[in-house]
Amino acid sequence: MLEESALEVRRLQKIKGGSFTLSLPKEWVEKRDMKSGEQLAVVEEEDGSIRIFPIALAAERLFEVTLNLEDYPSLRALEYVIGTYYIQGAHKVTIASKETISAEDKQRLKLLRIELPGMEVAEEKSDRLSFQVLIDPSIFSLESLIEKTASFSLHLQEDAVRSLLKRDFQLAAEVMERSKEALRHYRMTIRQVALASLSKTLAKKVGVRSCQECITFALVARDLNRLVYHSASIARHVSALKEEKEVSEEILDTVADMSKVIYEMQEKAVQAFLKKDVKLAITVMGQMKRLREKEGALLKAVIGEIRDVDTAVVVSMIARDLRRIAGYAVAIADDAMNRKLTPKP
Numbered sequence: 001m002l003e004e005s006a007l008e009v010r011r012l013q014k015i016k017g018g019s020f021t022l023s024l025p026k027e028w029v030e031k032r033d034m035k036s037g038e039q040l041a042v043v044e045e046e047d048g049s050i051r052i053f054p055i056a057l058a059a060e061r062l063f064e065v066t067l068n069l070e071d072y073p074s075l076r077a078l079e080y081v082i083g084t085y086y087i088q089g090a091h092k093v094t095i096a097s098k099e100t101i102s103a104e105d106k107q108r109l110k111l112l113r114i115e116l117p118g119m120e121v122a123e124e125k126s127d128r129l130s131f132q133v134l135i136d137p138s139i140f141s142l143e144s145l146i147e148k149t150a151s152f153s154l155h156l157q158e159d160a161v162r163s164l165l166k167r168d169f170q171l172a173a174e175v176m177e178r179s180k181e182a183l184r185h186y187r188m189t190i191r192q193v194a195l196a197s198l199s200k201t202l203a204k205k206v207g208v209r210s211c212q213e214c215i216t217f218a219l220v221a222r223d224l225n226r227l228v229y230h231s232a233s234i235a236r237h238v239s240a241l242k243e244e245k246e247v248s249e250e251i252l253d254t255v256a257d258m259s260k261v262i263y264e265m266q267e268k269a270v271q272a273f274l275k276k277d278v279k280l281a282i283t284v285m286g287q288m289k290r291l292r293e294k295e296g297a298l299l300k301a302v303i304g305e306i307r308d309v310d311t312a313v314v315v316s317m318i319a320r321d322l323r324r325i326a327g328y329a330v331a332i333a334d335d336a337m338n339r340k341l342t343p344k345p
Helices: 026-031 075-087 103-110 142-165 169-198 200-205 211-240 249-275 278-286 288-305 309-340
Strands: 040-044 050-054 064-068 092-096 119-125 128-133
Touching: 064 075, 075 092, 075 103, 075 169, 103 128, 142 169, 142 211, 142 249, 142 309, 169 200, 169 211, 211 249, 211 309, 249 278, 249 288, 249 309, 278 288, 278 309, 288 309
Parallel strands: 064 092
Antiparallel strands: 040 050, 092 128, 119 128
8 A cells, every 4th residue: 555655756758649658556556446448537736736536536426424313412412413414515414213213303303404405305214314415516606605695694784783773673583584594505605615625526616716715715604604693693682672762863873874884894895705806805904993983982872872771782782793794894805815815836
């Protein structure tokens, strides 16, 4: 067996017709049970080196896992593990048990199909439940998924703040529910990133050109997910407001003004990432100082004007969530910089 650290030097040979040949290590060929005449794929890497592998390995590898129900202290723990395997690119996940799996437990596990896009029940027995992901990953580019999640995030922030300005508790509840759909998109995006990192063929299909770019897609997906979280958090705080407690128009106007600035920061940051626009990314970063000043003015007004402690706390928490959304918009701008400003191979 060849050691990974072993370096073998082989001589390049020129043959008739102008082509060149290079002999392959005997141990490498025998280990893979390869025969004379078998086809090999040759791929040039970014650094100029070449990668050689049997054509049979060029097909997408399917990742399957079996989990024993008895190994987990609770159904929640098992659900978390299934979700993690989904994100890591598992094609099929099977839950097996030494005993009959109760109808109640199966029903609860089946609800994971709502949270994990493309996952469906593939097999069901008294002591076994299998899920299979039916989505073809090659048809979803990472840029399109990022764009979709960003759209969710922008609308969530807009509606969450509107629910405060209009004291619309029904809208706040709807925002919280809608954030779950954005979370589904996040999980699917991270799954695509994981699959792209495992397959250069798939990476090209979904628009990833290098390992470095794969990392930036993972970072921007994470940052977008945090934007969604804080917009949903604003809606939760609105739901906690007491309907009879008034908030002055001045304070609400300041919140609306902050939200407008942050909305623009979000929008520009995502565009900077998608277009690899460094100047636009720098513009987003430059807006953070202005946003902090608006947050400071809002908090002073809250302390000076709102007498009800619970209401003051809720409005302050909303201000904090808005500032954090701005912070993650800056993080996305940073992701854009890292996507664009990479060393050439």
